[in-house]
Amino acid sequence: MTELTSPLSQINNKPLREQVLDALREAIVQGDLKPGQTLIEADLAAQLGISRAPIREALQILNSEGLLETVPYRGTTVRRLSRQDIEELYSLRSVLESFAIRRIIARRNPDDVEVLREHFRAMLDRAEAGDLKTLNEIDRGFHDTLIRLSDHQLLQSIWNAVALRVRQVMALLNERNTDLKQIAYNHLPIIEAIAAWDEPRALQLIEQHIAATGELIAEGWVDPEPGDGA
Amino acid sequence: MTELTSPLSQINNKPLREQVLDALREAIVQGDLKPGQTLIEADLAAQLGISRAPIREALQILNSEGLLETVPYRGTTVRRLSRQDIEELYSLRSVLESFAIRRIIARRNPDDVEVLREHFRAMLDRAEAGDLKTLNEIDRGFHDTLIRLSDHQLLQSIWNAVALRVRQVMALLNERNTDLKQIAYNHLPIIEAIAAWDEPRALQLIEQHIAATGELIAEGWVDPEPGDGA
DNA sequence: TCACGGTCGATTGTCGACAGTCTACCGATT
DNA sequence: AATCGGTAGACTGTCGACAATCGACCGTGA
Structure with missing residues (x-):
């Protein structure tokens, strides 16, 4: 056999640690595990039918990713999100995406624009279908793509x-922004500014777009x- | 007894995991552990006279911090630093410090300026003493302070x-920048621009300062x- | 000669047991 | 009643042993 790693999805051999890691991370960013909720290693282990060792390793990693909070000898809880956290999250996000756009525009690769336009079409399509x-x-994919295109590991x-924390915030939001097509159309001028290699305008638009979103969310945040969040 | 946690440096009770974490992290950023070098859990455990469990937890954390690279079932090595890594490191650093300065200037707190000027005086003092x-x-403290003053967790x-990676790069550099007083003086105009609340100038200076440093280092980087880096 | 299969040693992954630490509770003392 | 000291239970931290995986090595057979 020569290569062939990708198909058959590589059988099984992912360490338990990583499976637990993925599962817990997903549970947190989807809001299934609520901020403040405490995680008991033994419970998780029993629940998953494995020992505590891989659980502990996963918890340490999530802690260093900032999704959990661990106090030695006390326990680990899902990190709480204050309004300040939200504001910080979106302000930093704005900085990172601006940086990405600056790099994309500096490269002036027309392919990039086509990728982004394709995203917009897909977004509009879903919006018209009312598919929230x-x-x-x-x-999410659009913003991920901006970062990816910036080609900066x-x-x-x-x-x-x-982005994980942004997903978590979205999941915890009870109020839903329902103006779907508006969300989609918000991205169009950004793409067009990039297509025109108009850096100042693209930066101004993305920063305003993200700041507006952040403020909207922070505003209604309690x-x-x-309490243990449960 | 009421509080009093801070003095007496809290006796002992830091988990081994964290002691190992600190020790390994320091060894990496100081260049004692060379990029490419592989770390064997059992060896480290024997060397430190403890079991593998806390070692493993520390390694996982360092991996998620990007200082180590782990391949399941294969082992962990100190992350290698390519020239591209250096360029990315300094370009991102520039973005982060710019953001910090924007926030500091937006606040217009004269105390901030005084803190920074004090740093400059200390730097100049050490430079004149030839104390590299x-x-x-x-x-490092100066740039750390910029971030801290920006008040953004x-x-x-x-x-x-x-910053850890920056320290690592500095430690691995064989060529030393010997023009000490010049380094110190480089910071003065930045501080003064902040003192004058002149945002465009402060940003231009910091970005140029960091880009120049980055290019200098990337240029001579091999x-x-x-190989295993040893 | 070279591809193939199998085996072996080194190393990582997982487990169950035990030690250490913290909190909550409770009774004694003032 | 309020404070103190001590104890019990729940949980995290650490350990040593065992299982699983990988790469290197080595014959074997065409």
């Missing part, structure tokens, strides 16, 4: 962490009260 | 990770050849 869930995913890895 | 090691530490945590 998929629309959100595509919206370090930025990418930091973005990954930031800081979590003490 | 301390100068580097103070230089998320930025702070990302900066911490980035990409690591395969």
Whole structure:
């Protein structure tokens, strides 16, 4: 056999640690595990039918990713999100995406624009179908694509962490922004500014777009009260 | 007894995991552990006289911090630093510090300026004494202070990770920048621009300062050849 | 000569047991 | 009643042993 790693999805051999890691991370950013909720290693282990060792390793990683909070000898809880956290999250996000756009425009590669336009079409399509869930995913995909196109590994890895928290915030939001097509159309001028290699305008648009979103969310955010979040 | 946590440095009770974490992290950023070098859990455990469990947890964390690279079932090595990594590191650093300065200037707090000027005086003092090691530490302290003054926890945590890698790069550099007083004086106009609340000038200076440093380092950087780095 | 299969040693992954630490509770003392 | 000291239970931290995986090595057979 020569290569062939990709198909058959590589059988099984992912360490338990990583499976647990993925599962917990997903549970957190989808809001299934609520901020403030405490995680008991033994419970998780029993629940998953494995020992505590891989669980502990996963928890340490999630802690260093900022999704959990661990106090030695005390326990680990899902990190709480204050209004200040939201504001910080979106302000930093704005900085990172601006940086990405600057790099994309500097490269002036028409292919990039086509990729982004394709995203917009998909977004509009989902919006017209009233498909909120998929629309959100595509919206995420658009911003992920901006980062990816910027071709900057370090930025990418930091973005990954930031984007996780954004997903978590979205999941915890009870109020839903229902003006779907508006969300989709919000992205069009950004794309066109990039297509025109108009850096100042693209930066102004993306920063305004993200700041507006952040403010909208921060505005209605109620800081979590003490309690175990359950 | 009422509080009193801070003095007496809290006796002992830091988990082994964290002690190992600190020790390994320091060894990496100081260049004692060379990029490419592989770390064997059992060896480290024997060397430190403890079991593998806390070692493994520390390694996972360092991996998620980007200082180590782990391949399941294969092992963990100190992450290699290519020239591209250096360029990415400094370009991102520039973005983060610019953001910090924008926030500092937006606040217009004269105390901030005084803190920065004090840093400059200390730097100049060390430079005149020809004290390279301390100068580097103070230089680091200056940039750390910029971030701290920006009062942005998320930025702070990302900066911490980035700054670690910067330290590692500095430690691995064989060529030393010997023009000490010049380094110190480089910071003065930045401080003065902040003092004057002159945002465009402050941003232009910091970006140029960091880009110049980055290019200087990237220029002489030799990409690591395969091998275990030892 | 070279591709193939199998085996072996080194190393990582997982487990169950035990040690250490913290909190909550409770009774004694003032 | 309020404070103190001590104890019990729940949980995290650490350990040593065992299982699983990988790469290198080595014959074997065409």
